[in-house]
Amino acid sequence: MPSISLMRRAVPLAAQLLGISPLCLAMERALRPASLRAVIYHSVPQKSSIQFENQLRYYSRHYSSVTLSDLERLLNEGQWRKPKPGLLLTFDDGLRSHSEVAAPLLEKYGFCGWFFVPTEFVDTPTPLQRAAAKKQNILLDEDSPGDRVAMTWDQACKLAENHVVGGHTATHVRLSQNLTAEELKREIPAAKNYLESRLGKTVDTFAWVGGEEWSYSRSAAAAIRDAGFRFSFMTNSTRINRHTPPLQMDRCRVEPHWPLSMVRWQLSGLMDVAYCAKRNRVHRLTQ
Template identity: 40%
Template sequence: MGNAMIAGVQENLIRGQYIRAINYHNTHVFDSDRFERELKFYQQNFSPVTQEDLDEFFVTKQWKKEKPGLILSMFEAYRNNYDVALPLLEKYGFVGWYHVITDFIDTPVKLQKEFAETHNIDNDRWDEYSIDQRYAMTWDEVRQVAKNHVICSHTRSHYRITLDTPEEVMKREIVESKHILEDKLQQDVDVFCWLGGGQFNSNPLAAEYIEKAGYHYLFGNSKIHRIAY
């Protein structure tokens, strides 16, 4: 059975029936030409992946579009993921998977840079184009993005879950982040993406919270896990 499964996967790879994921963080204003060149390349070689496409892929174990799927993950909910990345994603017909740190968005504008510095959020070169000190997307912008793209939870405070993480922190980062997003968006949020990857079961307590919260997917370092529900 193990061999048959491996053979199946190889066959799918040969036919181009697979999904790749590429991660982006800041999509800087001054770097938008490069992002656009990358999107042109993706458009020639890959197909966009909606959440429905991902559901179907996991259920049928087949990728039915002509070109392999490409998930473009936009991390942290930087303002430049809205200003720069969003129009280009739409121009080239790709679906962005936006991994949102809810506390970053809820931080008052004047404190966002400090929040970034203390929460492992890359703020390199922001000063080169910042006018008003706002670095995170607003909730209105997240709602705009949600119309055509996928909003995912990336914890409340950009917290890295370890085996020592206390239970109340698990609850805050995994469960509360989902509720905040769902309340702001008035729609289900089914994807959780944690920091530093790891398998779904690498922390049994975290796995329990992810499952209990009702997530359908966990995005790890090198793999997307479908949660049994």
């Protein structure tokens, strides 16, 4: 698994030992009950399953699962009716490990997963998937047996029965201002229609690709809205409440092999401050 640099571990660990992250988490839970936090995972390889399960055990003690109707109720009515704060767990890139490693553990701990699928990656023939992933900047499951790293359409349909499956473009392209109208059409409305035909159900949710400031654009935001997506996720770390525009919901990054001190750091809200200026610029651009 990828190693974590000493610096990246040290700050969250110090915040944990000094009681800063736990205090911020407790304040968030106490002061803002009608809000939730969304996190973004990518690959969940088998070799990280013990640590990932440890994270889920922690989540199940402190947070409640978030379904599509829970999210709608929060955004529309400002209501959160579950006993613990909501934690919305998202998984980008349509990976095999999402179906085979993450989903069974999510179900064991009672969490709904939100899976965002780039359609042409799932359609890529198995022998070509590793090369396609590399070309499309998709992080691979390094320990997958054989060559298949994307989930199959059967697996995506199965996930859609108990979880949420959403759009993530066709070719996992950053939706920058450089895309032509034709490219936007292929990546957003056409990919949505195709995903709906494969799943046999409406797809309401979308996740932007990348997260760099240049990977957002006004034209793509309009295409997402015009395609009929009702919810979309970005990556600029802040909480979601009734004042959050449904097409501008932000997530914070968590990796399955991270220790709990790093997870608590991400969930504590301390990183929201660091993202504030970028978040405001992205939201202005995409409103």
